[in-house]
Amino acid sequence: MRGVEAVLLRLLLVVALPALLVVVWWFASDDSTDVYWPPLRTILTTFPDVWTGERLRGDVLPSLLRLTAGYACAAVAGVALGTVIGSYRRVRAVCEPVLEFLRAVPPPVLVPVIMLFAGIGDTMKIAVIASGCVWPILLNTVEGVRAVDSVMSETARSYGITGPARLRHLVLRSASPQIFAGLRQALSIGIILMVISEMFAASNGLGFTIVQFQRGFAIPDMWTGILLLGLLGFVLSVVFRLVERRALGWYHGRRDASRRSS
């Protein structure tokens, strides 16, 4: 019985504040005549009209595909290059200042630069997303590979584990918590770049559509766009957490165990 109560209390705590905020927003805005802050009722009734059918296929889907493509390129390139740079001390020393500089460039300024090369098509957007996402992944991989436990490294060597097996079972595995930290940072950068590259120059996509609404003073429609972007960010971060939990299950388990024992 106590268990049920505890679960109910937890559930209440999780739901209470969001529900309260929505209710406050709903009633505070209900008879709002301010053009910029339309009633939540209007926004919610507009939502299904705006984001179904043609627009879902023509704007949301292309955006997501570009994000996936750019993010995947960045992940592959970041982990591959990071492993190489992290494994060799000299390579790392040579590359470090350049990498630090490239990472420090705010990713959105790459949009105009890459536009010169790639025009305003999908290639440009994928390239922008990839070139912004790659740095946190790359640098975190370098750190992770560097920090491989030397005892394990020696053990692997004395057991004759080398080449791909060493890479897979020792290097990438022990670097994976760091790599995931990089992937997580890259995800939010990716979403930002997806939106910005579309706001800058595009003929479809989420960012493009939302700016169109704003310029056309279709304020409730614009608000639905903002909500959709928020929802998208939330869903992607939940999906990421699920993937991470699966992939790093061994790591979290070990950390919890050591925390309990300490």
Place this chain on the structure above:
Amino acid sequence: MRGANALLGASGLAAFLALGEAVPRLGVVDEDYFPPTSRIADAFATELADEAFWTALGDTLTGWALGLVIAVTAGILAGVLISVTPYLREATASTIEFLRPIPSVALIPLAVLLYGTELRSVLLLVVYASFWQVLVQVMYGVQDVDPVAEETARSYGLGTWARIRHVLWPTALPYVMTGVRLAAAVALILAVTAELVIGAPGLGARIAVAQTSQAVPEMYALVVVTGLLGLLINVGARTVERRALAWHQSVRGEVAV
């Protein structure tokens, strides 16, 4: 060892610059798209002599610094308050988890409508984006407080304020510093983004103008400036972190090795 690394790093940087000079000169890529390093350096020097450039730099830094200060103050206050109040942590967790991943650029259309190209547009985006970085780190930090130390302080009769000051704050400070460092980088990204997309005065707006007027070397020079700015901010934040945590194990340990 350190000297050798610095030498290797410098040679890496030199190679990078040389590559930037050689690739367009050899015609691998079109010079109109990718000017050689020397022309970018020229444009950079011209920028430095231009008064409008310094105004733009000042605008960007104002937006960055003001936004960062607001976000850090709000983040620390909210984080400590949420963490020390019973039940508040559980009650806010789902809301924070929901609001945090909302991309700050989603607010761009709203910022444009509300404030146009004013500084307040930039601040809205900068504060929203960097606030979460600080808040979440503060909450991790408070969670990390040693229960034994906390109980000890309690049994010695320290009040809430004294416990925050002497037990909670020192434990949380490394996390807070990490949060500030992350927030400083994010704040620059958002400040430049707001200028680039909305057109608020600053380096970002100057980049957008250079791009539309086909002033390619100037555009690259400005991109380099934003990179240098980012680098300075990173290095500065690390130094502040090191100073503030000079007493802490993680920093002292590093020095000893």
